[in-house]
Amino acid sequence: MNVDNFGKHRNILLPLMDCISVILGYYLISVLITDSFLMNPISAITKKEILIGIILTIIVLQIVFRLTKRYSNIIRYENNHDYLMYIILSVLIMLIVSALEDILGMKNPSIKYNVAVGILIGIILVVYRLVIRYALLSDIANKGINYTPENQEKLLIIGGGYSANDIIKTLNSTLKGKYEIVGIIDDNEKRMGYSVGGVRIIGDRNDIEHICEKYGIDSIFFTIVNIDNKNKKEILEICNRTNAKVKVLPGLRELISEENLYQSLRDVEIEDLLGRDPVELDNENVKSLINGKVVLVTGGGGSIGEELCRQIMLHNPKQLLMLDIYENSLYDIELELKAKYPDKDIRAIIANIRDKERMFEIFDEFSPEIVFHAAAHKHVPLMENNPTEAIKNNVFGTYNLVNACDKYHTKRFILISTDKAVNPTNIMGATKRLCEMIIQAKDKESETEYVAVRFGNVLGSNGSVVPLFKKQIAEGGPVTVTHKDITRFFMTIPEAVALVLQSITYAKGGEIFVLNMGEPVKIYDLAKSLIELSGLTPGKDIEIKFTGLRPGEKLYEELLMDEENLEATGHEKIFITEPMNFTMDEVEEKLDAFREIIDNDIYDKQIIKDTMKKCVPTYRDPKDVNGE
Secondary structure (H helix, E strand, O other): OOHHHHHHHHHHHHHHHHHHHHHHHHHHHHHHOOHHHHOOOOOOOOHHHHHHHHHHHHHHHHHHHHHOOHHHOOHHHOOHHHHHHHHHHHHHHHHHHHHHHHHOOOOOOOHHHHHHHHHHHHHHHHHHHHHHHHHHHHHHHHHOOOOOOOOOEEEEEEOOOHHHHHHHHHHHHOOOOOEEEEEEEOOOHHHOOOEEOOEEEEEOHHHHHHHHHHHOOOEEEEOOOOOOHHHHHHHHHHHHOOOOEEEEOOOHHHHOOOOOHHHHOEEOOHHHHOOOOOOOOOHHHHHHHHOOOEEEEEOOOOHHHHHHHHHHHOOOOOEEEEEEOOHHHHHHHHHHHHHHOOOOEEEEEEOOOOOHHHHHHHHHHHOOOEEEEOOOOOOHHHHHHOHHHHHHHHHHHHHHHHHHHHHOOOOEEEEEEEHHHOOOOOHHHHHHHHHHHHHHHHHOOOOOEEEEEEEOEEEOOOOOHHHHHHHHHHOOOOEEEOOOOOEEOEEEHHHHHHHHHHHHHHOOOOOEEEEOOOOOEEHHHHHHHHHHHOOOOEOOOEOEEEOOOOOOOOOOOOOOOOOOOEEEOOOOOEEEEOOOOOOHHHHHHHHHHHHHHHHOOOOOHHHHHHHHHHHOOOOOOHHHHHOO
């Protein structure tokens, strides 16, 4: 059967074939089955009455099937539950017909007769749908590649659960012959030797490398969706040591709406290898703070800003203001969100946070109640070479926003800070530390609640190492790492933003929230993993080259300053530092020193660094930190 032709005419063909099934059911019961079986002679019933019964049955069937959306089923994906429903509905239809015949005063057969007709009609419906399903699947298979033993891929499946069973069924129907399924890996010892979908469980995770080498495995499908990230990471690292291509099923949430698990398989991503557990949130508390509020996100076109906007919209703000100086990325996120939320008030604002008058104009017009401040210059080496720009943008841009919030009575201001603000060894980190000092000092004299959320690197953000490494791998290498021992904390962008939103539910004003970034990751190990994920061998296919620490870079990052103490919150991944004792007058003195540099157009890097040392006592020379 041709899939395309059937698809075009299914809305006519299926109801027509159901009508034929009704006629056939009546015929078989009335003619081929003896009266004694039915225990109700039908000789007294005229052909006219049987014809009326057929017509009534067809009408009722069409009504019931459309009400229960039977014609919305995709026949290729129907299962035993669907087939059982056809039989149950057919019996129900015949009971309704019996009632209608009584109402019309017809000489009708017994209930047993009609139930028998209903069962037979249901069986006929199921049989012809199974025939169509087989024909459709055969047609799909025939349209594909003609697989032979020479071009078959040898497949190993990880996980012996329901997902593996569904994938095996799909492979055996729509992709028959594409894969030779060698076996299944499962760590449950009680399952060893048993079969799933006709495929035997042949080992546990410790056997993966040996099996791949012994059988020449080409592909591995990781099908376990209900697994903690630590074990997932360990198993995937073993898989990546083989020469096989590895694909994984996403988590349970992503699979809820999927009908074909095989189509859900994706390549392994670096997030799979970080071993980070999913974030559990109290969404009701977050929603209570954002619902019906006017929310402003600065840097709305950046990696963090975009995700902030996406997650804020989940909590029904009255109005979302997305502010950025770069029009292209802001335009993209505006299009995305307006398409998803056509009835919501979403505004894209092009403006520079350095422009005090423009900031005050925006606050005067929109009166934002919550401000997420994500706009900043973040690239460490660039800010080392352009320190004045870092101060203008990061420090005085934040200062403008802080004062605008105070003047226009914004309820809450959230600064997106960084682990590089802790004992900073670079200008970028020092400017962010100054921003933390500004918000802590301002909080003491303002009705606005000023807080900061501090976290480390996020995977895939603009300027981060992952996109750089992927680009270098695509170009054939080398992959450049500054130092073999350099480590960084990593978090996914959605995870970081979710924790930022959760943090504000604990805010009272003046806090610096510190996110638990987990264990630090060696950048060298990250580079090796990305090369292996690309199906290549580090050092053989792609060289890893060490280039030396860049200006302002240190071997490791810290999340907590020596003089700070951590307090727990209601969330295991969010902590609060003890507020430091700064006054706004003290901060203004520090800012005056930088105003003098900017007003006098001083660009001497050493003068700026010396001024930074005076204003930010924890700012240190990276040479002292790294022992150079």
